[in-house]
Structure formats: C-alpha cells, structure tokens
Amino acid sequence: MNGDPTTTPAHACNELAHAEPRASLPFVLEGSVTLIGSSPVIVRVRKLIETASATPCTTLITGETGVGKSIVARLIHLAHLGDQPFVRVSCGCMSDHLIEAELFGYEKGAFTGAASAHRGVFEQAEGGTLFLDEIATLPPHLQTSLLGVLDDKIIRRIGSEMNRRINVRIIAATNADIEAAVARRRFREDLFHRLDVLRIHVPPLREHREDIRALWDYFVNTLGSHDGRRFRTPDEEHDLLVQYDWPGNVRELRNLAERAILLSNDSTLQPSLLLRNQAAQTAPVAGNAGEARFLPLATVEREHIRHVFTRMSRNYTRAARVLGISLSTLRRKIARYGLDHAD
Structure with a gap:
C-alpha cells in the first residue's frame, strides 16, 4: 500500500537516524501559541480556525513562507486535541x-540498516494531529499512498504485511500555488480535493500592515524579557x-x-537602520556606462556576515544566532570569506 519496501535503500534508515530536529513553530516564544493582530483578514483567519477546530475534517492552509501557517495548524489542534500528539x-x-x-x-x-522497528508519523500522531507541511512537494508515488490513507484510515509499515488502522486528524500546508500544480499534473487532483475540505489562507504581512505594530511590540517584549531588559521603539x-x-x-x-535587540546599545530600538543597511547592500550601483548594476550576492553576504560578526565581538555563537544560521554554517562561511583573521 505504501510502496514496495525493497525499493527503500539502506541510507533511508541512516538519514532518519541522523536527521536534524527542526523547530516546529517558527514564531512560538517560550512555548506560547498565539495569533497577533486585529485586522479584518486576521479576524477572518481566527474565525476559520474556530470552524476547523469544531470538526475533524481535513484542512489545507495556504500562504507565503513566513506568514505563520504552522501557528494556525497548532491553534486548530490545541482547541480540542491539546492533550494529544501534534506531529x-x-x-x-x-x-x-x-x-x-x-x-x-x-x-x-x-x-x-533497519536495526529496529520505527513508528512512522501517522502512528506517532495517533489520536492527535499530523501536520504535513510543504505538501505540494510530496513525490507522486507518495501522493497516491497518502490518498489511500485518507480514504481508508489504514497504513502499513515498510517491510510489514500487517495493516494498522489509524485515528489521526490531517492538516496540510503549502506556500506553493497548488491549483497550478494540479493543472500541470504535478499534484494529484483527487488528493487536492481530499485535502481541500476546509481552506484557510493566511495573508502576507503587507496585506495587514495595521497589525505590524502589535506584532513588533509582542516580539520585542517577549524577546527582551529573556534577560530582564525593556525596550522602546519610537513612533x-x-x-x-x-x-x-x-x-x-x-x-x-x-x-x-531579535537582531535589533542583540545589536542595541541602549533601550531605544532603531530597526529601520537594519532595514536601511539591507536595502543599501542590494541597491543598484551606477556602472561606467550609466547602466544599473547590482552587487554580487557573495559580496553582500560577506559584508553582512562581517558586520554582524564584528558587532557580536567575534562571538561565533551570538553571530550565528543573529544571522539565523547554524554554528557550523557560520564557521564555514567565515573561513570561505577570509573573515576569521580579518580586522
């Protein structure tokens, strides 16, 4: 039902065993889950969350990267299944x-390499919610398998002859144009309709700018409270x-x-300076022939890493945190750009 187990190579077990854990909620601070904002579009999202929470129907969450789709999924889960697994x-x-x-x-x-049995995420989420993020990237043969699971509520482990009945709520999300993927036959139409029982679209931030102040204050107050500091942001x-x-x-x-707090010298935050530096690094520069040209990406990246690394007193851990990359990635980039011995 889930594909021929003999086609699964040995490296699958090794990849699974060594896969790096990923944060499940990009905007959650100190374990809280909340949807900030009072704009009409966010109020509508809240109402749809309430509707989804009241029924076990499959839900599809759409929206650009970074809008908070995982927060919406978690809120749906917490409303009635909060004491059950969320995977x-x-x-x-x-x-x-x-x-x-x-x-x-x-x-x-x-x-x-399969030295022991492993429960898949369907089993891990038993009685709770399975959140399938980036669903539009699911390979075609697994789209077929997923459709079967949604219809029959039955799975079979790789290498097993035994069917297992499951009781799991499915929430899927995508930042892609999934209808276009269906039209191009890259995503099964029947699976799309099976997932799209209830649709929740999370709008981009530029479409509810009136919520930016509340969001900013929430993040600053929560992040600043970690070390007991309080900050103000001028109007x-x-x-x-x-x-x-x-x-x-x-x-x-x-x-x-987070960057504004880490780079601040006093209690007054000036985040526009960070945005201005970013814009300046990517702004077109006049060429000899009067044509616009852009700085190479490597140059922009090198200068930004150098700036943050210097401001963080060459502390690798703090610089990696500000840049939003792993410590090993930062060390590799610093060595590549020759910043390890730079003044």
Whole structure:
C-alpha cells in the first residue's frame, strides 16, 4: 500500500537516524501559541480556525513562507486535541525514500540498516494531529499512498504485511500555488480535493500592515524579557516598519526584532537602520556606462556576515544566532570569506 519496501535503500534508515530536529513553530516564544493582530483578514483567519477546530475534517492552509501557517495548524489542534500528539513533518526537506520511511515507519530488517522497528508519523500522531507541511512537494508515488490513507484510515509499515488502522486528524500546508500544480499534473487532483475540505489562507504581512505594530511590540517584549531588559521603539520607527513590504513576512519581522535587540546599545530600538543597511547592500550601483548594476550576492553576504560578526565581538555563537544560521554554517562561511583573521 505504501510502496514496495525493497525499493527503500539502506541510507533511508541512516538519514532518519541522523536527521536534524527542526523547530516546529517558527514564531512560538517560550512555548506560547498565539495569533497577533486585529485586522479584518486576521479576524477572518481566527474565525476559520474556530470552524476547523469544531470538526475533524481535513484542512489545507495556504500562504507565503513566513506568514505563520504552522501557528494556525497548532491553534486548530490545541482547541480540542491539546492533550494529544501534534506531529509535524516537512515534506520538502527529505528524500523520496526518507519521507516514505518517516510517514509510514518500517519493521526491523526491512532494509539494510533497519536495526529496529520505527513508528512512522501517522502512528506517532495517533489520536492527535499530523501536520504535513510543504505538501505540494510530496513525490507522486507518495501522493497516491497518502490518498489511500485518507480514504481508508489504514497504513502499513515498510517491510510489514500487517495493516494498522489509524485515528489521526490531517492538516496540510503549502506556500506553493497548488491549483497550478494540479493543472500541470504535478499534484494529484483527487488528493487536492481530499485535502481541500476546509481552506484557510493566511495573508502576507503587507496585506495587514495595521497589525505590524502589535506584532513588533509582542516580539520585542517577549524577546527582551529573556534577560530582564525593556525596550522602546519610537513612533517614527514604527512608521518605517509599516512602510516596509516584508517579503519574509512575520518570520522576517520576528528575526528583525531579535537582531535589533542583540545589536542595541541602549533601550531605544532603531530597526529601520537594519532595514536601511539591507536595502543599501542590494541597491543598484551606477556602472561606467550609466547602466544599473547590482552587487554580487557573495559580496553582500560577506559584508553582512562581517558586520554582524564584528558587532557580536567575534562571538561565533551570538553571530550565528543573529544571522539565523547554524554554528557550523557560520564557521564555514567565515573561513570561505577570509573573515576569521580579518580586522
């Protein structure tokens, strides 16, 4: 039902065993789950969350990267299944074989390296919610398997002959144009309709700018409370934040708040300076022939890393946190750009 177990290579087990854990909620601070904002579009999202919470129907959450789709999924779960498991899997971050093992599990000896049995996420989420993020990236053969699970509520582990009945609520999310994927036959139409029982679209931040101040204050107050510090943001700074288009949406706003706090010399935050530096690094520069040219990406990245690394007193851990990358990635980039011995 879930594909031929003999096609699953040995590296699937190894990948699964060594896969890095990912944060399940990009905007959750100190374990809280909340949807900030009072704009009409956010009020509508809240109402749809209430509707979804009142029924076990499959729900599809759409929206750009960084808008808070995982927050919406968690809120739906917490309304009535808060004491049950909430399991998130990102369909776009694993190989075809790894996602199959992750979804359905496998038995001991199912393939080379399967030293013990492994419960898949359907079993792990029993009685609760399975959140399938980036669902549009699911490989075609697994789209067929998922459709069967949604219809029959039955799974079979790789290497097993036994069917297992499941009781799991399915919430899926995508930042892609899934209707276009259906039209191009990259996503099964029948699976799309099976997932799209209730649709919740989370709007980009630029479409509810009136919520930016409340979001900013929430992030600053919560992040600043970690070390007992309190910050103020002048009204003119709030105005500049509202004018910015936020291509990274709420995630970008949250990350900017953290950078502003870490780089601040006093209790007054000036986040527009960070946005201004970013804009300046990517702004076109006049060429010799009067044509516009842009700085190479490597140059922009090198200068930004150098700036943050210097401001963090060359502390690798703090710089990696501000930049939003792993410590190993930062060390590699610093070595590549020759910043390890730079003044």
